[in-house]
Amino acid sequence: MAHGLFRPVALYPRDARTDRQHSAGNHHRPARKVPFLQSAIAAGCADSRFHSFTGAAIYLLATLDVHPQFQQELLAALDQLVAHSRTEPGTLQYEVLTDLENENRIIVFEHYADAAALQAHMESAPLQALVARFATYLGAPPSLVRMGRRNGFLREFSLS
Template sequence: MEIVITAVLKAHPGKEDELRQALDEVIPPSREEEGCLTYVLHESIDAPGTFVFYEKYEDETALDHHINSPHYQAYRKRAETLLAVRDVYRLREV
């Protein structure tokens, strides 16, 4: 079963550019992962510094691989001090 992730990420004030850089760096290796079907970053037009990832994976195994990948773990560590909000939703198509 395909799994969709949406992640709403809001930077701490003054950390927007640093968060954008960290997000940009995690995209290329994530898109290369086996089982990653879509990995797209958006930024809010109305609230700069608020980002939304739309991700789609073939199955739970592919998502687990992503979550445990070295590049994603490095991003998470770097983002700890950059994020004011991190809301992640695991979704399935209905």
């Protein structure tokens, strides 16, 4: 079932080799390039509703469930992606958050000026390099929710 503009895409397509490994008791999935994020993005961008956001700010919420042994490596890679995102003129906000109740869940909150800025970020080399490692780092495809702003505010404050 499709939710929003991003459709679920299998992280590990079933094939005979994977099935044989499972029946032999080998539950480690081989690292291989699986373009699940690109497929989800392409499916969402092809959706006519995507174009209704043209010219309007877009928010993206990505939830990443990371294998515990790769948590620190993924967080370090996301830190580098934050640094790169600061250089993208259409990226207005890019925050990496950790779930206080599940240390292996990382949430990335993104805010873009418009659909073109989101597309430019999705096509950037640093993001594509990280996505290529998702099949190793993540236990499941990322959950992606694209949103438009209805109402709200952001209060800047300082603890000092």
